[in-house]
Amino acid sequence: TQLLEQSPQFLSIQEGENLTVYCNSSSVFSSLQWYRQEPGEGPVLLVTVVTGGEVKKLKRLTFQFGDARKDSSLHITAAQPGDTGLYLCAGGGNMEYGNKLVFGAGTILRVKS
């Protein structure tokens, strides 16, 4: 069982559509991070959220940290083919897991032109 559950596992949409991916846990984290990984490359950090209820925007991407710091969402507006990739959420500062990041299994996003 994954500590962080991501949904959906796979998403295929047309260019211009909006989408939301979710990251859920029964555990509390000090921080929640989102990474994007392209084939053959390592994950690249998109954002870190540390405050319950926090919302951060990065151009067309909006990230939200749940009030209880157990879940997060990533919303993409007007998706583009360049958004294609594996989106990973990762939790840090969980007392049970110490000072290390724990990753979800990821959401594979494909944006078709």
Add this chain to the structure above:
Amino acid sequence: EAGVVQSPRYKIIEKKQPVAFWCNPISGHNTLYWYRQNLGQGPELLIRYENEEAVDDSQLPKDRFSAERLKGVDSTLKIQPAELGDSAVYLCASSLRGANYGYTFGSGTRLTVV
């Protein structure tokens, strides 16, 4: 500034053979991590170093895996002997301030054991 550098990018070996991966972290990053990522999964931590000390190796299969970080900079991860189930991408990451501030990952080494 150079990112985290890993080599080789790809490695194909026969089972029971040894293999080694190398990582050069970002200059000044004291913390170095080795992760393994299986196909369709997120990365899973193998070992974490603070400078030259391995502070978390609880997930490292110590019967066949070993790692070292001499002088607290570069690191090497070794598998001997390799098994079919070791096929995966091995990612190295480094950070300056720990888990709550994000990691910088290298491009990884894709290992195929045949």
